[in-house]
Amino acid sequence: MTDPAAAYRSALPPGRTTELDLRGYDRTGVPVTATVWRSADGTRSGHGVGYGTTAEAAAIGAWGELAEQVLLDDRLLHVEPRTATYAELVRERGPDRVADPLTLVLPAGADVDRPLRWLPTVRWATGEEVLVPAEFVAPHAGGIAAPPPDGGWLVTPITNGMGAGDTAERAVAHGIGELLQRDGDTVDFRALDTGRVITGIDDPRTTALLDELAAAGLEVTVKLDSTEFAVVVHAVARDPRADPPVVLSAIGEAAAPDRAEAVRKAVLELASSRARRAFAFGPLDRVRELHPDYLAAELAVPLGPQEPRALAAMQDWADLTTDQLDDLLAPLWRRTTEVAYADLPTSDVVGPTATLALHRERLAGFDLLVAPARVGDVHVAKVVVPGLEVETLSYGRIGERVARRLLDRGSELVGRGTADGADRRQVRLTPEATERLGGPVWLDVAAVDRTVGRLYPLYREPTRHAPERLG
Numbered sequence: 322m323t324d325p326a327a328a329y330r331s332a333l334p335p336g337r338t339t340e341l342d343l344r345g346y347d348r349t350g351v352p353v354t355a356t357v358w359r360s361a362d363g364t365r366s367g368h369g370v371g372y373g374t375t376a377e378a379a380a381i382g383a384w385g386e387l388a389e390q391v392l393l394d395d396r397l398l399h400v401e402p403r404t405a406t407y408a409e410l411v412r413e414r415g416p417d418r419v420a421d422p423l424t425l426v427l428p429a430g431a432d433v434d435r436p437l438r439w440l441p442t443v444r445w446a447t448g449e450e451v452l453v454p455a456e457f458v459a460p461h462a463g464g465i466a467a468p469p470p471d472g473g474w475l476v477t478p479i480t481n482g483m484g485a486g487d488t489a490e491r492a493v494a495h496g497i498g499e500l501l502q503r504d505g506d507t508v509d510f511r512a513l514d515t516g517r518v519i520t521g522i523d524d525p526r527t528t529a530l531l532d533e534l535a536a537a538g539l540e541v542t543v544k545l546d547s548t549e550f551a552v553v554v555h556a557v558a559r560d561p562r563a564d565p566p567v568v569l570s571a572i573g574e575a576a577a578p579d580r581a582e583a584v585r586k587a588v589l590e591l592a593s594s595r596a597r598r599a600f601a602f603g604p605l606d607r608v609r610e611l612h613p614d615y616l617a618a619e620l621a622v623p624l625g626p627q628e629p630r631a632l633a634a635m636q637d638w639a640d641l642t643t644d645q646l647d648d649l650l651a652p653l654w655r656r657t658t659e660v661a662y663a664d665l666p667t668s669d670v671v672g673p674t675a676t677l678a679l680h681r682e683r684l685a686g687f688d689l690l691v692a693p694a695r696v697g698d699v700h701v702a703k704v705v706v707p708g709l710e711v712e713t714l715s716y717g718r719i720g721e722r723v724a725r726r727l728l729d730r731g732s733e734l735v736g737r738g739t740a741d742g743a744d745r746r747q748v749r750l751t752p753e754a755t756e757r758l759g760g761p762v763w764l765d766v767a768a769v770d771r772t773v774g775r776l777y778p779l780y781r782e783p784t785r786h787a788p789e790r791l792g
Contacts, residue, residue: 505553
């Protein structure tokens with residue numbers, strides 16, 4: 322594609338589109354772009370955010386992120402899910418053609434022995450069709466052409482694992498990168514920040530960016546989360562002049578085969594997250610000043626239902642001063658050990674095809690399932706890799722690998738044995754995974770809630786501008 326941003330925009334269904342430059346919401350100067358699409362009948366909408374070292378790169382990222390969600394939703398809304406139990410589908414199709422829900426990192430205590438909604442995916446290695454519960458495939462519940470089954474969705478649909486590009490390989494490689502990022506940091510940052518500070522960063526482009534942020538008054542720290550499948554890092558920044566205070570909660574995450582790429586992307590995303598949070602959850606007066614036409618259009622549309630906990634927690638933050646929020650965010654500033662940048666992995670792999678091949682090599686033994694969509698030259702995909710972890714502290718989702726991490730740490734969140742009491746929920750695993758862990762494991766959901774506490778907006782957010790609109 323000679324003009325990726327235009328291609329992504331043209332691929333969207335009919336409707337109103339908007340592009341916003343978010344640099345005015347923060348003082349870092351890093352290019353950040355937001356995009357919005359609303360269907361012609363006003364019933365559907367989507368948004369994206371992109372960032373980069375140039376305005377062009379930021380626009381490409383923003384339109385690509387928007388296309389990921391809207392185009393896949395558009396495709397899935399024309400696919401009627403199959404309703405059946407896992408056991409029924411295994412008898413009909415065989416175990417290799419149905420994803421076992423127990424491998425998909427479920428909320429502790431989840432009931433899988435009931436009829437579920439299923440959507441088709443493609444096994445990347447063979448092209449075979451594999452059915453997966455719909456809520457793991459669709460980026461939003463509104464993109465599923467059926468109501469929830471009796472008992473509800475197994476999980477809240479999320480956008481993690483999405484990708485877009487000029488080829489299927491680029492889209493899938495990007496989606497895997499998102500999965501590896503969240504798998505690597507899910508219990509190593511935010512409220513559970515392990516405080517492993519990366520020192521001695523010497524990549525010239527990254528040090529130049531860090532110098533610019535320091536000159537703007539930001540105290541940036543980059544931390545290591547994992548090197549199991551990729552270099553997974555995150556970046557945070559203290560800022561005594563944070564305006565509005567919510568920008569203190571910005572976190573940049575990244576996963577890449579090479580340390581320089583991972584660290585640079587995390588620092589750029591940190592700057593992007595600051596501008597995005599100021600735009601989405603700062604004063605509406607600033608939005609009215611910088612983007613009056615956009616805000617007028619937003620206010621003309623009623624807000625949809627909000628997750629009550631996310632809304633209440635963000636409204637709570639709105640009453641805090643910069644110093645108060647800095648104190649509340651103390652886990653983000655944790656420093657326990659140092660890791661030398663020079664000791665982190667490097668890679669000379671470039672391009673989507675080679676990156677995808679490397680991801681597949683490192684994920685040998687994991688299944689790679691893809692829900693694809695294509696409009697013209699634009700490819701999008703939602704990638705599902707059973708066994709990769711996500712959303713432990715927000716939605717109580719936990720699989721074998723996070724259970725082992727927490728057990729090895731001696732965390733109060735998990736324990737061995739059969740769950741007893743109202744607050745302990747059994748971690749739902751296959752018999753093989755349970756055996757590898759040495760027996761059943763439980764998750765203490767009350768301990769999870771205590772750990773997250775008032776930090777919930779680090780995990781889940783209300784709709785942009787909702788706290789201000791609902792007052």
